[in-house]
Amino acid sequence: EDQVTQSPEALRLQEGESSSLNCSYTVSGLRGLFWYRQDPGKGPEFLFTLYSAGEEKEKERLKATLTKKESFLHITAPKPEDSATYLCAVDWYGGYQKVTFGTGTKLQVIP
Amino acid sequence: EPEVTQTPSHQVTQMGQEVILRCVPISNHLYFYWYRQILGQKVEFLVSFYNNEISEKSEIFDDQFSVERPDGSNFTLKIRSTKLEDSAMYFCASSEQGAEGQPQHFGDGTRLSIL
Numbered sequence: 001e002d003q004v005t006q007s008p009e010a011l012r013l014q015e016g017e018s019s020s021l022n023c024s025y026t027v028s029g030l031r032g033l034f035w036y037r038q039d040p041g042k043g044p045e046f047l048f049t050l051y052s053a054g055e056e057k058e059k060e061r062l063k064a065t066l067t068k069k070e071s072f073l074h075i076t077a078p079k080p081e082d083s084a085t086y087l088c089a090v091d092w093y094g095g096y097q098k099v100t101f102g103t104g105t106k107l108q109v110i111p
Numbered sequence: 112e113p114e115v116t117q118t119p120s121h122q123v124t125q126m127g128q129e130v131i132l133r134c135v136p137i138s139n140h141l142y143f144y145w146y147r148q149i150l151g152q153k154v155e156f157l158v159s160f161y162n163n164e165i166s167e168k169s170e171i172f173d174d175q176f177s178v179e180r181p182d183g184s185n186f187t188l189k190i191r192s193t194k195l196e197d198s199a200m201y202f203c204a205s206s207e208q209g210a211e212g213q214p215q216h217f218g219d220g221t222r223l224s225i226l
Contacts, residue, residue, distance in 0.1 A: 098169070
């Protein structure tokens with residue numbers, strides 16, 4: 001059973017068209033939920049950490065929120081340079097010294 | 112901004128050969144990790160390393176794999192006898208503290224191609 005599920009798999013937006021990406025997790029004992037951005041041929045680039053339900057973090061056009069079973073990455077008025085794959089990962093007590101990644105949402109923003 | 116650096120960016124190796132992938136973690140970080148990503152699939156944990164020993168490893172990290180911190184700055188992943196299915200992107204990561212909700216910072220990876 002997947003512990004981290006992201007949806008949609010792919011998302012195509014017009015420039016300026018706001019939307020949200022979803023990450024749902026089934027682990028218990030969450031220590032942290034991370035959002036990363038990954039460009040083609042590159043490593044994951046750290047964006048945010050969320051620790052507890054109700055927490056929100058913002059960076060430019062991105063805002064991440066967390067509930068007890070899922071997280072959302074809201075993209076407001078996206079630009080073409082926001083095109084990338086967005087990865088969600090969880091750190092949980094049963095995971096010991098590793099994080100578990102979802103499969104990602106590939107975002108394409110069209111001018 | 113400090114970053115994790117990995118070399119080489121691309122390694123092509125014949126099946127059965129040994130390969131060593133190198134990483135320089137962020138200088139004040141104490142925890143080190145290797146992950147891999149097969150094309151089109153998710154990032155998968157291989158191993159974590161702290162205080163000169165393995166903290167945890169996944170079922171992927173079998174006897175063909177080993178890690179080492181040969182000096183104060185480098186962290187290496189060795190695959191003893193490569194297989195075709197070892198072809199993937201290999202990412203090194205480091206964190207200031209152990210997982211406990213601390214973000215891991217990744218390098219840009221080494222693309223390993225096994226022929």
